[in-house]
Amino acid sequence: MNPAGFTFHIGCFAEAIGCVTRGPPSLEYAWFPGFAWRLALCGQCTCQLGWHFRSDDGESFFGLILDRLREAKLDG
Numbered sequence: 001m002n003p004a005g006f007t008f009h010i011g012c013f014a015e016a017i018g019c020v021t022r023g024p025p026s027l028e029y030a031w032f033p034g035f036a037w038r039l040a041l042c043g044q045c046t047c048q049l050g051w052h053f054r055s056d057d058g059e060s061f062f063g064l065i066l067d068r069l070r071e072a073k074l075d076g
Contacts (some may be wrong), residue, residue, distance in 0.1 A: 003013065012061050012062070015066060016042070016052075020040075021038045021040055024038070025037065032053055035060075037052065040063075048068075049065060049069065052060060052066070
């Protein structure tokens with residue numbers, strides 16, 4: 001749950017093809033201690049898909065809102 005009271009069901013991913021990160025890293029209201037977060041947006045429509053988390057030692061992952069994700073359609 002975020003500070004505004006919204007609950008999110010997220011999945012954690014090592015990669016998020018198609019996501020772009022925006023904003024300065026923040027430790028405020030961090031869900032994962034030791035990890036700063038930035039917004040993770042769709043690279044096409046800029047809808048917020050979740051957050052990108054990074055620790056001081058370089059570990060990182062995406063926490064993406066599961067009901068905002070869609071499977072990519074592959075040609076062929």
